[in-house]
Amino acid sequence: MQGVLHQILSGLATGGIYASLALALVMIYQATHHVNFAQGEMATLSTYIAYTMVTAGWSYWVSFIATVVVSFIMGVVVERVLMRPMTNAPVLALVGVFIGLLLIVNAMTGWIWDFTIKTFPSPFHSSTPLLGGFLSGHELGSTVVTLVMLLCIYLFFRHTSLGLAMRAAAYNPVSSRLVGVRVGWMLALGWGLAAAIGAIAGMMIAPIVFLDPNMMAGVLLYAFAGALLGGIENPLGAVIGGFAVGVIENLGGAYVVGTELKLTLALVIIVAVLMIKPSGLLGRTVMSRV
């Protein structure tokens, strides 16, 4: 029983990171109905930027904030430069652009910081495990950071006029434009926010999985699974889905399939959700008339 509880708690800790990245995916999906295949690589790039700042001697939290800001700008620039001309392009062209972005960012991180595995510092030092030995200091700390970030995002979308405008632009672009919302810029802000969230997720997972240019491939897959499980139209669903996938991954890895097939578990979740309940647990079923 102790073991199960331990697996669940540490599953929730990594689940928080999946939840963040799932939320980033959903933000872009809601606004544009695109799934950003390069979200993971962008997060990796952000983490490398943080790594550079920390090794240059900046304090961790200054680097943290600087990285979030830089990533936000990066997201906005990518939307403005790459995605804007593709607004009405067919799906194949979009997939092409996303995959192209993935390749470029991946190669760039490999080029600048080379492919060797690096350790990334964690701000949450604790020599003794916490909560009766169930969680490490980093796991607890990263969960707190994730929850605070999710709360901030919730408050931003619910209680600021900019958040309202962004939701409106995603929900009904034509009407929003008529009442004076600059829909194009709202999309760019959404990309920026998604990149910033991805950066936080990257910095939180890097101390666990170690820093290398491909570190996010697996994480991105779990985030996809989480987003789909919760309902890719629903931010709250994506967050819950992310946590759930973290727990499923840990329990499944410990008791069912073993650690070697953990990634396959994500594939199974994705296929199962799409087959059984394509709208996800909290999504609404969309009917389309033809």
Added chain:
Amino acid sequence: MSGEITAEATEASTSIRTQPSTRARPVPFAVTVIVLAGAVALTFLVSNYHLFQLTMLVGYAVAILGLNIATGYNGQISLGHGAFYAVGAYTAAILMSNFDVPYWATLPIAAIISAIIGFLIGFPALRFTGLYLALTTFALAVAVPQLLKFKGIEDWTGGVQGIVISKPEAPFGLPLNPDQWLYLFSLGVAGLLFLFAWNLIRGRIGRAMMAIRDHALAAEAMGIDLALLKTRTFAVSAMYTGVAGALSAIAVEFVAPDSFTVFVSIFLFVGLVVGGVASITGAIFGAAFIVFIPNIAEQVSKAAPGAIYGVILIAFMYLMPSGVAGLLRRLYHRLVPSSR
């Protein structure tokens, strides 16, 4: 109501506009003969290392052709064809090392096994369209190395170590070295597969495949069985890529899980786009691109091929969505006005 109709109509027309090559246009017979003769002549003209590269090129061309059948002609975007490539490669390697099957006999078996797996994956794929299918197949591609390392099948797959096989000698006492023979053998297999694909695409089934891509509802209304045709298309597509995988395994003489990362699938996709979506000859240009560009780019940096692939992929999406084949076709029609 009328709004919906217009939306539907514009959607259909954009998909037609951005994929101009809706018909398989036959390359003039003379050109085909000259290219084939040139390809055969190369056997005796270039070094063994270059022959190995050309054999890989032929393999990739078949793999990209397979991907093109599903993605280009049928509109089922797959980012996971590396999985079928791996299935073909491992089938050939396991048969040759564990069961002493001759190399040429592994190809039909690899074809059948990949086709069955493709057919099975084609079923869930029926429920996904566009981006969701791309997403699911992407997940498959990411999971491939882990599946290959799975302990339960280690006796066959050799686990992380992989399997070493050896290159076949030329049969009937032909005065060829193994590289030359394997190149000619691959060329023959690829020639047959290209001919078969060309016949498939320009016939009734090919038209039905394209009708589904351009307007699934209208295709269904015309009496096309969507589920049947889409799953079978996926199976044929997987079969092609599986045979290509088997050819490449024989040429490389080695298979290991880490040679089949997600990047194999991504590179096949890059080859598809660069060569030309929905173009049979495009597969050859795409294969040439993914074989030769890394060699040139790696002189700059180990990471350069990825960056160049990415930049070129995005550039093609913006500037040349019909790929090299589309560009050549336009040039040809401009130079030979009567061919329009």
